[in-house]
Amino acid sequence: MEYDYAIQKNIKIIAFIHSNPDNIPFGKSEKDAELRQKLQEFRDKVATNRLVKFWSKADELPGLVALSLSKTIKTYPAIGWIRANETANPELYIEINDLRKENQELKEGIDLNKVTTNSLENLADYNDVIEITGKHRFWHSGYKRDVD
Known part of the structure; x- marks a missing residue:
């Protein structure tokens, strides 16, 4: 799902695939045949129309990741590719x-x-009715009278 989301969002993907998965000890690999098939299908999907780095020994992987990440950052600058001290x-x-x-x-x-x-x-509420009583003086064209 994460891979498909990255493809959908056009996020650059760096793929690192074991060059010979059959050489991985069975205890460190998927044991369920159905899941092994799904894993192979995913490997094929990732390797199709994409730049892929293959590795065979675990100690190769850190160097491949560092070099590939550095090259990708320089080749495809994007949001998120900046150092925190430069933000x-x-x-x-x-x-x-x-x-x-x-x-x-x-x-x-x-x-x-x-x-x-x-x-x-x-305090009166918005819908409360308030009765006010008193007197005021009415003026009109010089005519004056008191009104209750």
Whole structure:
């Protein structure tokens, strides 16, 4: 599934296949015949239309991986192929951290306001009907009268 996903996403693949899997001791290989067949089908799939590095002894593998990875990084630069020390300016990390702290303080302030607002009694709700009584003075074109 991982291999198929990489193909689908057009991710560069470096294939390392044992040059003679029949020489691998049976105890270090797949014992179930059906699973051995699936493994062979996968090996064939990986080796088709792809650059493959074959190895026969385990001590060859680290060197092949290091050389192939280095060459792939140089040949196909991509996101993720950069060193961690080259990622961003340290000032950006400081600014991001400051913004994170400010965000946390604002969230705490919102939570504090919720507690304060919820603790007040006799506040009207959005759908509550409120009756107001009193007097006001009505003015119209110089005409004045009191209204209850």
